Amino acid sequence: MQSVKDTTGTVGSGRSAEEKKEEQPGPQPAPPPNPGPSRQQVLPYGIVGEGLKEVTRRVPLDEPPPLPENAKLKSIGKPVSRLDAVEKVTGKARYTFDIQLPGMLWGRRLVSSLPHARIKSIDTSAAERYPGVRAVHILESVLATAKLRDPNAEKGNRYPTIRYAGQPIAAVAADTARAAEAAVRLIKVEYEPLPHVTGLEEAMKENAPRVFPGPTEQPATAGGGGAPPGLPQKGNVRGPDTKPRGMGPRGDIAQGLRDADVVVEAEYRTQVQTHVPMEPHGLVADWRDEGLTLYASTQHLGSVRDEAAELLELPRSKIRVVSDFTGGGFGAKYGIGNYGLLAIHLSRKAKAPVRMVMDRREEHVSGGHRPNSLQRLKLGAKRDGTLTAIQLQAHGSGGVAGGAGVGFCHSTLYECPNVHVEQYDVFTNTGPCAAFRAPGQVQGIFSLEQSVDELAEKLGMDPVALRGKIDVSKTDDALARAHERRLGAERFGWSKRKPAGSDKGPIKRGMGFAQSQWLYLVHPNIACEVRVSGDGSVEAFCATQDIGTGTRTILAQVVAEEFGLRPEEIGSHIGDSRYPAGPASGGSRVTSSLTPAARNAAYRCARELATRLAPLLKANPDDIVFAEGKVMVKGKISSAMPFREAVKKAGIEEISHRAERRDDYEGYAMKMPTIAISRHGIGGVQFAEVAVDTETGIVKVERIVAVHDCGRPINPKLVESQIYGGVIQGVSYALYEERHLDAASGHQLNANVDQYKIVGAREVPTIEVLLLEQLGAQSSTDARGVAEPANVATAAAVANAFYNATGKRIRTLPMTPANVLAALRT
């Protein structure tokens, strides 16, 4: 991954104006890292247990000394139980869903019953008169959708054009939920219906009804591949984008195909998957003269504050965002959303707090989704496996939003001199997509890894061995995958894999393998503050949030390490926008961004504390160490004094330091305000064993071995949990999940959790996780993320196992009985 542009879409609609401006010029090379005084530092580099070596890098002068491997640490790298787990198992954890304020009103939205229409009139008078109703608001503009390039294209319209069934129109705030629901039904909307289209291929036709009357832009696209500004658009089809995340075409694709000894070509289809966080999108707005408080179920406090400030024209200082617990997000929870915008307006009008939470139907329909895809992929290779050509044409629909690109992995994962990717966004009259756990990459890997498998078979090579031949970029992720293939193959028993389709009975078993790849991202300029109080309390503060990954815990672990304390002894404070700016929980970048800042702040506090304790211990500050809850002079056990007692004796009021997330020591390939992209990635490989019932078409995933890397694991127990989650979501995507739309009405038929099938306890395979400890010598903690890579390879590994079981390729997801039986008939 050398030069890449951020369109991971981990920031949704909630970007500030200045960020949008900055993104317009497209990919910019990153400036040299960390200007200012520096020193040359020797750092450990490599995979622990596989022979660490040393590298020398330029680091800021006051950077803490490098950490050794986890085995030599006391708090970092240990399987500490989540600090907030007790709150979660006792029901005390308070989510946005649970916020109850004095005088709080219940908000309810009116959504469109038609998939495409102009609104001629809206009459809210009956709703306003309904008992208990305190405010009604009509949405002036719709968030989370592509924008017409020509701002005057729909100038004559009094209300936003309806482009999907379920699009919010207005909302009511009332004393009770029931009154709000009854009142919202009294709002009369007069529609002028327009022709609509919901299917991907139908929308691609030249005479298809147009979702937008002209070309569109969506710089803050939230669904994956995204699209640079100014792309051509014909009807509903925007593109081609030939540079997925800035990775341009290279070489001569025609020549590459001519040079090939073997060519594989196939068409792949993937479905629309909805996020289904257990806590739906929601926001409680409390508008007061002195300022606006927002309780938000969010993946980024900053995006909520900044979007509210921009749309309500308020200074950021007047807005406070609180998010103690977020009940899952998976990419869809950024910014304030239409529901939040409505809640804020209603609160302003009613002069009371307003709770607006989507119900399960609304969550499916307008909360976001992973776009579908139709991919035509052609690979060419020499007899020895060397790739000569990768050609991809991909279409996908994110509904009324763009961002269906899938071609990043085709452009970057494997060594190939000739690459040509064309990716198109197709607009349909369906809800907007949003970033979803490795946006674009899950779909892209599904096609790429099956095609590489197919190539291996044509070449008579073992699929794992072929990867070894072509996965040779000099990046940390490629290095990690080489070890992971070896470790995983051994643990999984890859050598026992039989030839494809060799089982005799109706139930056939098979083994498959696929590789993972994700970007190593950092949220730059975030900061953490650490305080030591006079009584010996240590606290850390950062305006980040926890969507389920254990952010509070890893923050405490890193701070505890510097003070020789236990993580439970650290006050770990997140979830409030009044703390120093924190990273977004998206793109696998919280741990990589937060922990170096936290360690640096803690290190500075500890060093200042040592200076203040030096007279008391009659020692040089440099000789004072913190370990096992004590302060002592290096080498003199007799000098040991309990930490709290020492701080009290030193007569300290408070020591406080704030540290920002500095650039990676090696710098970045790309740097933007909320995302910096390393030239290195995050790897991972997964092995799957499946059983296919060839009579019923039922597929069961029996076992997954997932081998992953995330730089230095801060808490292996939490990492393992996230990998379980990624694998389970991957199995769910591969086998079950699919949004079903009724083409005639544009309505989703399975907008609930009983008909939208997700993996449950019965369908969970046996999952074995192997984790590398990889030191990249890039920051003071060397931590990276894992949420997304854990989700990337699963569906492809399952599909390759399906082929090994049956001898037939399944190129359409999900692997429902109908799709399976169709594949078996080919």
Added chain:
Amino acid sequence: MAPSDDDSDPKPQLPRLSRRAFFQGAGASALTATLAQSVAEAATAAAPAVLGPEPSPLSLSVNGRTVSLQVDPATTLAEVLRNQLGMTGTKVGCDRGACSACTVWLDGEVAASCMTLAYDARGWKVTTIEGLARGDELHPVQRAFVENDALQCGFCTPGMVMSCAALVERNPKCTLEDVKQAVSGHLCRCGTYPNVFKATLAAAKGGGKPKGNS
């Protein structure tokens, strides 16, 4: 009701009182139409007052405490717990009995509180996630969930805990298969299932004793 964790067990029946009151109150069903005139008259005379749509007094036993409320008949137990009693530990994930996030106990048996009318909980001992621990002493299943990281975002966790704790209390010798059965109606999007299995089996092994304040 949430799916029972053991299909062979009879599912908790709806309280007879409210069911009868419903039929008598409705008065137009085929059932009442077939009743002999005299019987119907006698029943009507002895019937409790027709409830709703306005709120009426309701008394419930929640976590060992008797609470008196004003509730209209369309209100669910989940709504009463969350909105009237402020006990927000019980979550509502789908509001149609499909995700089990709202699981509570009625006389120790699991039930979906979003599918249970508050009036149908009369005469039953309601136990919620808030009533599972004894003060600071966690239920063995809660403790095992913490130790085995059987939670991520935590939104489905209270419901999961209630079902797993009910299983362990009834069947301390439960197997992996039993645990899968117990949580088969629960939806977790983060993918905590493997650790939920591990935690519940660990709690059972440690001798999960009844501790709920019912």
